Amino acid sequence: MAKHSFEFNLRVVMDYLDSEGTAGYLSKKYGVPDDSQVKKWINQYNQVGDEGLRKKMSKTSYSDEFKLSELQCRQFNKTYYRETENYFNINNPSLLANWQR
Secondary structure, eight states: OOOOOHHHHHHHHHHHHTTSOOHHHHHHHHTOSOHHHHHHHHHHHHHHGGGGGSOOSSOOOOOHHHHHHHHHHHHHHTOOHHHHHHHTTOOOTTHHHHHHO
């Protein structure tokens, strides 16, 4: 998976927000292999702004209690993984699904 700079990610998101095209169109325009990556950047930007696009330098460790409470919250509220991750400010879209398994 290619790593992109903050500036690159922001340019793609701003193009999307300025109605320059869909996530699929912009992924082709900028050479991003998968439009789901562009959608992820858009979601992160919409949730927390610029900080959502900045790379984290260290891996975050979550306690078992935190993981359990997040899964219980998702089950109780019947939300999608993405909604729950946004609520708990988690940037990794597959993390909650891994915990669920």
